[in-house]
Amino acid sequence: MTADIHVTLTRHLIREDGDEDLCLAMYAPSTGARRDTALIREACLPLEGEREVHGNATVTGRYVLRVAREARNHGLGVVILHSHPCGRGWQKLSELDADAEASYAHMIAQVTGLPLIGMTLAGIDEKWSARRWSAEGNHFAGESVRVVGARLQVSWNERLVPAPSAMPSQLRTVSAWGEPTQASIARLRVLVVGSGSVGMDVAIRLAATGIQKVGVMDFDVVEEVNRDRLVAATRRDARLQIPKVDVAQRACINAATAADFRFQRHHLSVTSPEGQSAALDYDVIFSCVDRPWPRAVLNQIAYTDLIPVIDGGIGIDIFDNGEMRNATYRTHVVRPGRPCLQCNGQLDPAEISRDRLGLFDDPTYIEKGGQPEAGKQNVTMLSASVMASQLALFVSLVAAPSKFGEPGPLRFSLTNHRLEHVEATTNPACIYENLLAQGDQRVPLAQTAATSPATESWLTRPLLGFAVRYVLSLIKWTRRP
Ligand SMILES: [Zn+2]
Ligand SMILES: [Zn+2]
Structure with a gap:
């Protein structure tokens, strides 16, 4: 409620x-x-x-x-x-x-x-x-x-979901907020949507904190171009194009401190009906994706299904000569009582439609004068700040220092290192915020698109994909001097 x-x-x-x-x-x-x-x-x-x-x-x-x-x-x-x-x-x-x-x-x-x-x-x-x-x-x-x-x-319900006993490895964490808070946080089901530069690190830190059920959702695989941001991925992961969720799983299991840690692997997109259903099993969701359509799905769930979504994004401005002008990151908890991502200026309905139509991936559209996909520039040293801010919002939401909850939308500007509270207003006719607790009556935003990995067979895709990648990696390997 x-x-x-x-x-x-x-x-x-x-x-x-x-x-x-x-x-x-x-x-x-x-x-x-x-x-x-x-x-x-x-x-x-x-x-x-x-x-x-x-x-x-x-x-x-x-x-x-x-x-x-x-x-x-x-x-x-x-x-x-x-x-x-x-x-x-x-x-x-x-x-x-x-x-x-x-x-x-x-x-x-x-x-x-x-x-x-x-x-x-x-x-x-x-x-x-x-x-x-x-x-x-x-x-x-x-x-x-x-x-x-x-x-x-x-x-x-202490009988069905008993408090886990604090582990010696969690001593420093428990001494920061006490055993009852640790016992409550450890039992939350937390989902990270998007296992990129921000999501991967968020998931690892959730596991290290002692949270027992951490889920990661991502349909993508690791490529060489990701390695300047995916610090948990190896050269071999990129060569074999290992799914990002598998890298997250390995890293989370290595970092986990809970006695009974359970990683939930979701190799799919939250824009598929299966992805959306899986997301509804969680108590808090981290939105670590930059595409408009998955963010719109999560934005909706925050209100229709009362699951707080901790969203963040980074924008890097560049001068014409290629040098950096500024980097701005924004983080916010999307929930009833706070502006949604659309009212907050983070989601443009036109962009959601373009993403749903697959135009973000369409080079001809971009050549014809459409906007290229936003957020292509990224620096891992800055995505760590977004991750840190999203995690700090999580701490405010679940541990509430001095009984203060999450503070509202935040914006950080790198040129002058200024952190501001964003004056976000809400449109009284907002289609997201006015539809609280709709649950299964929500208007479906998630749908199976022709290119969605969810439409492919769960059996053939991983096996075929793995075989092709393995052969390709062998060819590359034998070509090495
Ligand atoms: Zn009674
Ligand atoms: Zn709104």
Whole structure:
């Protein structure tokens, strides 16, 4: 849920008289490749007489039916929420709670076609717990509840996702922010989209921090021209044109400090439906791609699926004589409550269309006077600054020093080494920011293009590609003096 919805629900559920309270909300499903998420779209607070509060709060059938009908009309599901004023952390479900929720599970599933979600708010630390109900009245505990604002606050189901024990190799990290913060950060699922000069280094540092599940998504392979930026890649990787995700996997496994480190390898593009589904399994996404279409897909997910996206980019200006004029990098957390990449001036709708049509790759288009692909210039010593800034935004988002969350969009100019907070405005009619918590109802931006690697067979492409590359590398090798 967004931080705004969390505040609305908490204000209602935590009462001054210390009694329990109860209310309903509507959710949209967000279906990833391996994870289902319920995104709370709207809190539906009770009208006069729709609930009774007397120690244990109860809702009336009229209230449940009103919200269930409204949810059905919007294609949404129903959440039933109540508070445990003296609770702390993930709450167990008492028999009384289970009976009350189970009694509505069948009716709500019948009316909305979606399973009932039950949630409990612990009054002392404002932690949430959640479960999904089958129409037959069986419940399945959730793994975590995420609240997305300037900070990403996660309530963990300690039984299903226990806190990993801190390792001796993490001593310096844990002493910087304490064990509870480390235990929460280590359990986040973090995806890095784009395993280039920035993404590769971001992924390695996430693994070294002790994060257990780091995913890297990239459909590209290493080439000799990448080696001035991909510091983890070897000459051999470039000669054999090894996929960048495989280089990232090797480097992350070498750097990882978690006892149970799991690298998720996604050799595909986020602009394919498979890539987008995989992205929906993550809690935070680093956008380390420079092409407009993948950035547009991630920009959308940040709002429709409430997954914060930490994006960054660098632009290098050059004088006509080929010398450097300036380098500017911009970094920002894209999330509800902050401007999207389009409002922030980072995405041009015309460029997204050109990228979708494959015109970035079309030399005839460029010769006819179209713009060449932006961002071809890159210096690894400067991409390290972009990486550092994106990682610092991640720390602000998840560890929130002095309770400050992420600071808003940033811009750094190399000529005078000035770091500014960008005054970014939002278009009131923005198509991204106004469509919060759409989940599976989002307008699809990801699609299978004719040239997308996702359309090729998962079996033939790697095998054939590897065979051809191997033969080519042998020929090159035998030609060496
Ligand atoms: Zn209860
Ligand atoms: Zn916008």
